[in-house]
Amino acid sequence: MSIWEYANPKKFMGWTTPVLPYAFGLAALCLIVGLVWGFFFTPDDYRQGSTVKIIYLHVPAALMAINAWIMMLVASLIWVVRRHHVSALAARAAAPVGLTITLIALFTGAIWGQPMWGTYWAWDPRLTSFLILFLFYLGYIALWEAIEDPDTAADLTSVLCMVGSIFAILSRYAVNFWNQGLHQGASLSLDKEENVSDVFWQPLVICIAGFVLLFVGLVLLRTRTEIRARRIRALEARARRA
Amino acid sequence: MIALLLRDLRLAVRAGGGFGLGLAFFLIVVVLVPLGVGPQTELLSRIAPGILWVASLLAALLSLDRIFALDFEDGSLGLLATSPLPLEGAALAKALAHWITTGLPLTLAAPALGFLLSLAPEAYKYLLLSLLLGTPALSMIGTFGAALTVGLRRGGLLLSLLVLPLYVPTLIFGAEAVRRGADGLDPTGALILLGMITAGCFAVLPFATAATLRINLR
Numbered sequence: 001m002s003i004w005e006y007a008n009p010k011k012f013m014g015w016t017t018p019v020l021p022y023a024f025g026l027a028a029l030c031l032i033v034g035l036v037w038g039f040f041f042t043p044d045d046y047r048q049g050s051t052v053k054i055i056y057l058h059v060p061a062a063l064m065a066i067n068a069w070i071m072m073l074v075a076s077l078i079w080v081v082r083r084h085h086v087s088a089l090a091a092r093a094a095a096p097v098g099l100t101i102t103l104i105a106l107f108t109g110a111i112w113g114q115p116m117w118g119t120y121w122a123w124d125p126r127l128t129s130f131l132i133l134f135l136f137y138l139g140y141i142a143l144w145e146a147i148e149d150p151d152t153a154a155d156l157t158s159v160l161c162m163v164g165s166i167f168a169i170l171s172r173y174a175v176n177f178w179n180q181g182l183h184q185g186a187s188l189s190l191d192k193e194e195n196v197s198d199v200f201w202q203p204l205v206i207c208i209a210g211f212v213l214l215f216v217g218l219v220l221l222r223t224r225t226e227i228r229a230r231r232i233r234a235l236e237a238r239a240r241r242a
Numbered sequence: 243m244i245a246l247l248l249r250d251l252r253l254a255v256r257a258g259g260g261f262g263l264g265l266a267f268f269l270i271v272v273v274l275v276p277l278g279v280g281p282q283t284e285l286l287s288r289i290a291p292g293i294l295w296v297a298s299l300l301a302a303l304l305s306l307d308r309i310f311a312l313d314f315e316d317g318s319l320g321l322l323a324t325s326p327l328p329l330e331g332a333a334l335a336k337a338l339a340h341w342i343t344t345g346l347p348l349t350l351a352a353p354a355l356g357f358l359l360s361l362a363p364e365a366y367k368y369l370l371l372s373l374l375l376g377t378p379a380l381s382m383i384g385t386f387g388a389a390l391t392v393g394l395r396r397g398g399l400l401l402s403l404l405v406l407p408l409y410v411p412t413l414i415f416g417a418e419a420v421r422r423g424a425d426g427l428d429p430t431g432a433l434i435l436l437g438m439i440t441a442g443c444f445a446v447l448p449f450a451t452a453a454t455l456r457i458n459l460r
Contacts, residue, residue: 135407155457167408174411
């Protein structure tokens with residue numbers, strides 16, 4: 001019994017059926033608790049006023065936008081190395097979710113930026129690299145859509161995802177080199193003693209957990225849809241041959 | 243590999259006029275920008291490095307879908323794949339041929355177009371140097387993109403969507419080197435990073451390109 005057995009499509013459908021309601025239920029719980037706590041039961045920041053509260057959407061979204069790409073990269077690597085179809089389909093399923101989350105991060109940032117920086121958009125390194133990440137998602141999804149044969153599409157998109165990851169990292173540092181930042185440093189990092197003050201920190205962590213669970217739930221759900229769509233195609237092909 | 247390179251060069255020069263097209267496109271973009279933003283000299287000279295770099299990027303993009311499409315259609319790509327030359331070598335030769343037919347002429351023409359945009363005089367040598375260092379990377383990345391979309395009938399638009407985000411680091415370092423040169427700052431850092439990107443692209447992407455071609459030829 002190894003972990004790879006769960007990648008068998010039948011097994012995958014089996015274990016995700018009971019897991020899905022928990023993922024969505026916990027995600028809803030975390031998001032409701034975190035957002036209500038964050039929006040209504042935390043004090044206003046002394047400088048930013050109530051606009052600080054957008055942190056509960058912006059930071060988790062930005063975090064997951066990057067993590068979604070990393071998840072796609074891992075799934076692509078697994079597909080290239082071990083040829084598990086579920087893995088390729090999971091990468092495909094995650095892309096639109098990642099794209100949406102990137103958009104959420106960009107939009108919430110713009111809404112926050114207007115009162116704080118006096119502008120919706122600035123060519124700041126972080127903002128720019130998110131825009132580039134958005135373009136990478138677009139290209140990745142477009143390539144999936146363009147190729148008919150699913151195995152070829154899976155192969156080509158995995159290569160694109162790997163090469164794209166290298167260039168995404170390069171772009172991140174290139175953009176740093178290109179312009180000085182307006183954006184503040186990381187809100188949460190593991191190597192710092194103190195990040196944001198505890199009042200904001202606790203609901204923020206709950207919101208992040210909620211976003212992670214929501215992402216997992218959505219990806220599992222979409223992967224199940226992809227598997228079913230693939231089965232239907234196989235059945236149709238068989239029916240046409242018969 | 244040299245034979246393949248020469249064959250591609252001959253095809254590019256003789257058939258279809260693809261050779262001058264990129265150059266003409268480069269010229270037109272550079273002419274159109276002042277018409278769009280107005281003829282003020284100081285404005286033009288400030289944005290000249292960016293315009294020249296973006297225009298050469300677009301001009302390089304224009305001829306990318308030719309790299310593999312014709313060979314794929316008439317089957318010579320399949321022959322290349324079965325020839326004793328590794329497909330990685332073929333990818334490298336294709337990228338080099340693309341660079342010689344587009345990147346090199348663009349580099350040589352760029353200073354002339356710099357005059358049109360009243361580029362600062364001290365920036366010319368950095369413009370030449372940065373394009374010389376950067377355009378090979380554009381060709382190599384583009385070859386990879388062309389390999390990704392070779393099996394598609396209308397891959398042109400998709401190709402630009404895939405390739406342009408990959409051009410971001412090259413563009414940033416290239417244009418930054420010229421801008422720093424124009425401002426009298428030291429552009430060495432940007433040039434070194436640009437050279438690193440080009441070297442890295444040539445080290446890694448032939449393998450990715452060959453892998454992609456093998457998938458598409460399956």
